[in-house]
Amino acid sequence: MNVVLKVEDIGISFGSNHVLKSMSFELGENEVLGVIGPNGAGKTVMLNILTGILRPTKGKITFLGEDVTQKTITERCRMGFGRTFQVPRPFEKMTVFENVIVGGVYGDSLREKEAKKRALTITEMIGLGDKRDWFAGKLGLLDRKRLEIARALASNPKILLFDEVAGGLTESEVSDILDIVRMVKRQGVSVVWIEHVLKTMREGTDRVLCLAEGRDVVCGLPEEVMQSKEVHEVYLGAEEE
Numbered sequence: 001m002n003v004v005l006k007v008e009d010i011g012i013s014f015g016s017n018h019v020l021k022s023m024s025f026e027l028g029e030n031e032v033l034g035v036i037g038p039n040g041a042g043k044t045v046m047l048n049i050l051t052g053i054l055r056p057t058k059g060k061i062t063f064l065g066e067d068v069t070q071k072t073i074t075e076r077c078r079m080g081f082g083r084t085f086q087v088p089r090p091f092e093k094m095t096v097f098e099n100v101i102v103g104g105v106y107g108d109s110l111r112e113k114e115a116k117k118r119a120l121t122i123t124e125m126i127g128l129g130d131k132r133d134w135f136a137g138k139l140g141l142l143d144r145k146r147l148e149i150a151r152a153l154a155s156n157p158k159i160l161l162f163d164e165v166a167g168g169l170t171e172s173e174v175s176d177i178l179d180i181v182r183m184v185k186r187q188g189v190s191v192v193w194i195e196h197v198l199k200t201m202r203e204g205t206d207r208v209l210c211l212a213e214g215r216d217v218v219c220g221l222p223e224e225v226m227q228s229k230e231v232h233e234v235y236l237g238a239e240e241e
């Protein structure tokens with residue numbers, strides 16, 4: 001496996017809340033790595049550390065062979081980190097098209113002309129071609145999620161970090177998201193995909209990592225991880241609480 005992203009022994013605490021104690025994993029080239037774990041396990045915190053929003057108290061992050069642990073959000077974005085937010089936050093008073101243009105201009109330093117060209121392609125590809133001129137604030141949940149991914153793609157990322165892009169959607173809408181993730185993968189982008197919907201993890205990922213108690217509890221092929229005694233204990237423990 002050609003490693004794109006390497007996370008080694010990452011830790012972070014908020015006061016006495018030791019959210020991540022020791023987290024390690026590798027993301028391969030053109031791989032979709034699913035991340036599961038109970039509510040409050042620290043999945044979003046991990047994503048915020050990867051993108052530079054939060055600084056870990058220990059550990060190292062290497063991206064394409066370069067140590068990025070001390071790099072800023074902007075630097076990482078320019079190097080090829082893209083992400084979506086758990087709660088989509090588009091510019092509501094801007095159109096779908098304008099929102100995607102912003103991704104290209106600020107995320108990849110494109111001139112307006114190039115950003116527009118890219119936004120045309122991406123909105124078409126993601127299934128928002130007929131809603132380009134809609135205000136983002138008028139979109140339903142599935143289209144907001146689509147827009148989140150489109151905005152992230154506009155910065156031409158090498159890796160994409162998805163925070164529950166399928167959360168809150170119906171089963172047929174989840175299929176649409178699965179198709180989009182497959183398309184992203186076909187374009188050669190590697191993906192870290194946090195999700196509670198286990199069906200999507202089973203069908204849409206190459207490997208799955210379970211995060212619990214501040215650690216990477218188990219990582220492997222989706223079916224193996226889902227059936228592992230570690231995951232069983234983590235979720236059974238959560239049910240008994």
Ligand SMILES: Nc1ncnc2c1ncn2[C@@H]1O[C@H](COP(=O)(O)OP(=O)(O)OP(=O)(O)O)[C@@H](O)[C@H]1O
Binds near residue numbers: 046
């Ligand atoms: N900026 C912050 N300051 C202090 N505590 C924080 C901060 N961000 C997250 N936490 C705490 O870290 C813990 C993990 O939160 P996180 O949002 O990463 O969980 P999660 O695994 O994403 O959960 P969910 O599945 O519900 O999205 C929680 O106890 C949360 O309160």
Ligand SMILES: [Mg+2]
Binds near residue numbers: 043044045086163
């Ligand atoms: Mg979260």
